[in-house]
Amino acid sequence: MKAHFLRRITRRDFLKYTADLCFKLGLSSIFLYSCKPDASITETPTPVKKSSMDRTPTPTKKPSIDVTTTPVRTPGITGSDFEPAYVKLHRTGELKERAEELWAIMESCQLCPRRCGVNRLEGKSGFCGAPGATLVVAAAHPHFGEERPLVGNGGSGTIFLTHCNLRCVFCQNWEISQLGRGIKRTSDELAGMMLGLQEIGCHNINLVTPTHYSALILKALDIAAATGLRLPIVYNTSGWERLEILKLLDGIVDIYLPDFKYWDSDMSAKYSSGADSYPEITREAILEMHRQVGVAKPTEDGIMQRGLMIRHLVMPNNTGGSEKIMEWIAENLPEDTYVNIMAQYNPVHKAYDYPEISRRITGEEYEEVVKRAIELGLTNLDIQGYWWLQR
Numbered sequence: 001m002k003a004h005f006l007r008r009i010t011r012r013d014f015l016k017y018t019a020d021l022c023f024k025l026g027l028s029s030i031f032l033y034s035c036k037p038d039a040s041i042t043e044t045p046t047p048v049k050k051s052s053m054d055r056t057p058t059p060t061k062k063p064s065i066d067v068t069t070t071p072v073r074t075p076g077i078t079g080s081d082f083e084p085a086y087v088k089l090h091r092t093g094e095l096k097e098r099a100e101e102l103w104a105i106m107e108s109c110q111l112c113p114r115r116c117g118v119n120r121l122e123g124k125s126g127f128c129g130a131p132g133a134t135l136v137v138a139a140a141h142p143h144f145g146e147e148r149p150l151v152g153n154g155g156s157g158t159i160f161l162t163h164c165n166l167r168c169v170f171c172q173n174w175e176i177s178q179l180g181r182g183i184k185r186t187s188d189e190l191a192g193m194m195l196g197l198q199e200i201g202c203h204n205i206n207l208v209t210p211t212h213y214s215a216l217i218l219k220a221l222d223i224a225a226a227t228g229l230r231l232p233i234v235y236n237t238s239g240w241e242r243l244e245i246l247k248l249l250d251g252i253v254d255i256y257l258p259d260f261k262y263w264d265s266d267m268s269a270k271y272s273s274g275a276d277s278y279p280e281i282t283r284e285a286i287l288e289m290h291r292q293v294g295v296a297k298p299t300e301d302g303i304m305q306r307g308l309m310i311r312h313l314v315m316p317n318n319t320g321g322s323e324k325i326m327e328w329i330a331e332n333l334p335e336d337t338y339v340n341i342m343a344q345y346n347p348v349h350k351a352y353d354y355p356e357i358s359r360r361i362t363g364e365e366y367e368e369v370v371k372r373a374i375e376l377g378l379t380n381l382d383i384q385g386y387w388w389l390q391r
């Protein structure tokens with residue numbers, strides 16, 4: 001009886017059981033850090049050009065199944081016909097080429113609007129603080145606090161990337177984004193994390209603050225796609241993205257999840273380390289994201305697989321220019337554009353140095369923004385902030 005029971009435990013059951021146990025013990029990130037690409041069901045991964053700092057050996061195990069033709073069972077995906085955008089580009093080899101194009105840009109880094117021009121391939125760091133061409137990851141685990149269509153039952157497979165090019169004074173993740181908390185990882189290891197999140201039933205791969213690591217992410221994605229990754233990619237960004245870089249992500253990202261933080265360039269310069277171009281660049285970036293992926297529409301099960309999901313954090317004393325932002329969205333994007341009006345502003349990090357943003361928002365401040373968005377005809381609003389304010 002006992003032997004029969006043991007034979008029925010599949011690898012997936014084992015991973016799920018281990019993950020549950022790890023979460024109960026608060027060790028979810030450790031569990032996922034230890035996940036590696038499963039070569040037992042793969043074709044040979046596309047060889048990746050090595051950087052001097054990428055020391056993980058290229059996997060060489062022979063494939064037993066050709067994943068380019070064999071359907072891959074994906075626990076987090078309910079619709080069997082879904083195929084994420086990047087799989088096609090992986091098959092044609094273009095995903096690898098795009099990764100190499102982004103990689104070359106790091107030689108005089110222009111990956112974000114700071115355009116530092118430092119040679120990251122020689123290990124130099126620019127404003128964001130990323131250590132050369134090396135990836136740093138703070139955590140990877142199923143996240144149940146993201147937007148409901150991303151969370152579903154299995155959670156959003158969130159990977160928190162260390163460092164940031166904006167460095168907002170009120171950043172709630174400042175230890176990760178500004179102090180650099182995290183562990184150096186290779187693209188192979190990042191691919192392993194993606195596959196681990198898929199294995200335990202997450203609905204997507206949610207890359208938080210990906211901009212300065214875009215080249216390494218695409219390398220990892222190419223490896224993971226060869227190894228059976230079939231979850232949609234969520235590009236969870238500040239919104240401050242160069243058009244030229246976004247065009248290289250066309251056909252790779254399934255869901256864009258940009259912030260739209262500020263309307264006024266004086267505000268973005270003051271609270272986000274001199275980034276006075278934030279409003280203008282973010283407006284252009286959001287239009288490009290919409291052109292690429294369109295309006296976000298969930299499946300019948302309520303899970304989002306593709307589209308644009310905008311986040312706007314309401315700040316005290318209308319610091320972000322919330323109503324102007326709603327007006328711009330209503331004038332420039334379809335009325336059913338997904339807009340999450342967020343109420344969870346919390347004065348952390350250096351926010352107490354600025355009296356006007358040193359408190360949480362009031363219910364009235366939140367309500368005014370929601371009312372204006374409704375008046376403007378926006379029909380796809382996520383207004384969970386009411387719940388947040390009652391906590």
Ligand code: SF4
Pocket residue numbers: 109110111112113114115116117118125126127128129130165211212
């Ligand atoms: S990604 Fe970092 S190094 Fe590159 S331009 Fe932006 S801030 Fe500078």
